Amino acid sequence: MKTQEMALITRDALLLPDGRLELNIITPHHLRMIADVCKGKYPLAFGMLKANGTPPCYPSVTQCEIIDFNQLNDTSLSIVLEGKQRVKILSAARQRNGIWMARTIPSSNWHEEPIRGEFELISAALEQFFEVNPNLFELYSKIHLEDASWVSQRWLEVLPLYNKDKLTLINQPDCHQTMEFVLELIKSHAD
Template sequence: MQTREMALLIQDAVLLPAGRLEIRVALPAELAMVVMVLKGQCGLAFGAQKSNDTLPCYATVTECDIIDFNQLEDNTLSIVLEGRQRLKVLSAAMRSDGIWIARTLPCQNWRDEPIVGEFEIISAALEQFYEVNPDLLELYTQVHLEDATWVSQRWLEVLPMYNRDKLLLVEQPDCHKTMDFVLQLLRSHVDV
């Protein structure tokens, strides 16, 4: 597999393939990076912030596209990102202008698979979550509540967990451990 250099956008959030996330971009280096990406000078990878390590983010990141942007009232920029491909960061360095550049290697995305049996509750709960949080649902033109991978990745993006715990699940070969985790979480919440 071929390695690629990509601009690295680091936030305290997780974005996975087929997921969408709206973030505020205000720092000059982040704005310059958005310009570089929109001009096609490099690809963009989104990583979950990590401190006290040689890398500024967790090693598993997501290649993403900027699919929308708006200027906010305070003259900062809001961008909507859509995740495409999981990547592994091999190395990263900050340029003199403050932009992080990472050498990345593509990783296998989780395969789509149908939700069956007891796991259908996870899909129904996500649908209810989106009804309560319509601003998150508005980011999507299509939802895939029938797909276990899509549903489990959306749960990982929104659950209030430490990024390190989310990434332990993200780095699994498929969505099964995430599905089990979310099912147990929902059952424990209902049993209370």
């Protein structure tokens, strides 16, 4: 497999393929990095923050694209990222300008599959979650509540779990364990 160098941006959040996330970019070195990404100098990867880590994130990250941006009143930049491809960090180094660059290798994305049976409950619950969180819902031009993989990944992005616990579910070969986890969580709160 071919490795690729990517700029790395980290936050205490999760972004998976087909997910969307809005970030504020404040620091000058991150603004320059975003400009370089937009100019096509290198691709961008988003990683979940790992305290006291080198690199400052877990090794499973998501290559993403900037799909929208706005300059805010305080001159910071708001960007919307869309996850594209899961990748694994092989090595990373912080450059003199403060930007982390990572050597990555592609990982497998979860495959699309229909959501069926009792798991339709997690799809309906996600739809309700989007209704009460319109700012998140507005990031998506289309939602895929019929796709178990898409629904599972959106739940992992929004559930308040420790990043290391999310990582355990992310590193599964498919969405089945995440679907089971979310279904049990919903059932336990319905009682």
